[in-house]
Amino acid sequence: MADPSRSPFERRARLRPDSPLVGGVRETDEGFDPRTDVLDLPDRQVPAEPEPDPRSLSRLIPADEPGRQIDDWGRSETAFQLAEPILNFYYRYWFRVELENVQNVPSEGGALLVANHSGALPPDAPMIMHGIRTEHPHPRPVYMLGEHWFKGYPGVGMLANKIGLVAAHPANAQRLLADEGRLALVFPEGQKGSRKLYWQRYKLRRFGRGGFVRTAMRARVPIVPVAVVGAEEAMPIFAHVPLLQRITGLIYFPVNHAFPHFGLAAGLMYLPAKFRIRFLDPIDLSGYGPEDAEDVALVQSLSERIRATIQREVDGLVASRESIWFG
DSSP states (O other): OOOTTSOHHHHHHOOOTTOGGGTOOOGGGTTOOTTSOTTSOOOOOOOOOOOOOGGGGGGGSOOOOTTTOBOTTOOBHHHHHHHHHHHHHIIIIISOOEEEOGGGSOSSSOEEEEEOOOSSSOOHHHHHHHHHHHHSSSOOOEEEEEOOTTTTSTTHHHHHHHTTEEEOOHHHHHIIIIISOOEEEEOTTTHHHHTOOGGGTTOOOOOTTSHHHHHHHHHTOOEEEEEEESHHHHSOOOEEOHHHHHHHTOSOOEESSSTTTTGGGGGGOOOOOOOEEEEOOOBOOTTSOGGGGGOHHHHHHHHHHHHHHHHHHHHHHHHHOSOTTTO
């Protein structure tokens, strides 16, 4: 007697559920899929490989090119050599930079330089970098962690990379400071510092949420505070024009002694203010671990302490000078 639980088709044909006629696979057809195309290559069983150690991937990074002297960050020693006459002119004859305590910058290993920021087109970064390059007992390249707000402008982004600008990202900072032991310069005030009006000069803005402290903790490197005086008067801002800012797409549209009436030439029309750059004692963070970087209160406390230290030094430098132009 037929099994009433089986379908009429199975009762007539006496087919098993695993029969090839109803979708089953014969023992001789192992690996066969009727839905595949005849031109498909057969699947190859590739044995799973263990995950590689990320540190071993460093061999994939291109080596420095001796002829062009370009590192894997895009920084070009040739570009610095070409720009050196201009930088040297501004450093030695136009701004007459006085560099103090440059020996506080470590001669080896990673370190994060933290400075106040100012000027419509800030001259502080190139002067700090050129000072370490020319006056440090053991000159080292300095990379600047900053926002790539000008990457959409033809040629400008490429030039910025060649002089050592690196997009401010935790992964970039970790690799620069911890893995490669480089010097990195950061301006925690960001755009808020460079867009200050003249009457707001030398009043440091808030240092964000303390991201630079978190970066130094994770990389286990010291922080070297830097106080800069002179940049506020070299490229002052007297007013902003929000309408033209929206039209041009710039992060701000300043009005000063050279812009906008001289256009792009204003970038070279710095006023000859006397610069003083003072490197303060390094702040050792070796007692903190990467887990401390997640302590918001601790990070903010250290950030405010560093900001207050730089503010005191800036106030002292401003009070001690007799003239904006002669120091």
